[in-house]
Ligand code: SF4
């Protein structure tokens with residue numbers, strides 16, 4: 212694992228003295244940071260969620276009301292009709308299935324031949340009226356990327372809420388019974404791991420092996436891939452760190468583990484993020500920080516211009532160190 216040749220920053224050093232993300236990229240001759248294509252449209256269809264996890268970068272929960280309208284979804288579909296280069300629609304939230312038009316969006320994207328990913332918290336299957344979701348997802352050959360930060364009950368419940376572990380296990384077993392995670396079915400079930408606290412994730416391949424053994428032996432669960440994701444110092448996780456007096460320490464950890472070889476694969480270089488109201492962002496993290504795509508490019512889905520957007524400069528901030536620390540991090544797991 213490569214680390215930065217910049218001076219190591221001490222956690223008691225003034226944040227003002229630490230190099231910015233842009234300065235760090237410049238030091239490694241990695242500026243300008245620009246998109247190079249758009250093959251994935253990541254559509255955040257709302258902030259409503261049946262859970263309120265501690266690390267949530269969306270600050271999602273049952274009390275949120277933001278939800279993508281059917282009109283905005285139709286604008287997304289219009290972009291797909293004009294842009295065959297976009298092969299994947301990655302649907303996220305909140306719990307995206309809480310949006311009343313979730314199934315409409317899935318059906319329309321699949322009808323257009325796109326791969327569809329549902330970022331699923333698993334427990335949403337047990338929300339009233341959602342019991343048919345697993346069958347719906349299987350019938351439409353939707354890839355599922357499900358959150359499960361540990362195979363130990365106490366750790367999961369501590370981060371995601373009481374009872375979440377048991378319901379997650381039941382949900383995974385029910386997905387397996389439909390063929391998800393099993394060879395030859397084409398039904399993809401990937402899991403997402405994120406650390407419980409302010410540390411970097413362990414090596415992805417080794418952890419995947421551990422999860423496969425533990426979930427297989429204990430619960431008979433099978434899945435395809437495990438993705439490790441670094442907790443981003445924004446929103447609820449940032450607030451928790453600040454309250455515990457650990458925020459500066461965490462930024463220092465991320466900065467001191469800057470890995471230049473992660474920069475080429477940053478997800479913002481091949482993905483465009485759409486907010487619940489149709490605004491465009493470089494990634495879901497920038498979306499939560501209200502940092503839309505640079506204003507020289509059009510900022511809204513109805514203004515979508517592939518040529519401008521594919522060559523846009525990425526808007527960065529200190530949170531970006533979360534994507535470049537250690538093995539790197541993205542919605543598709545480690546980068547190196
Ligand atoms: S992390 Fe996921 S499941 Fe948890 S509150 Fe946020 S959106 Fe909901």
Ligand code: SF4
Nearest residue numbers: 479493494496531534
């Ligand atoms: S936070 Fe977003 S913009 Fe920053 S490096 Fe990560 S993906 Fe790119």
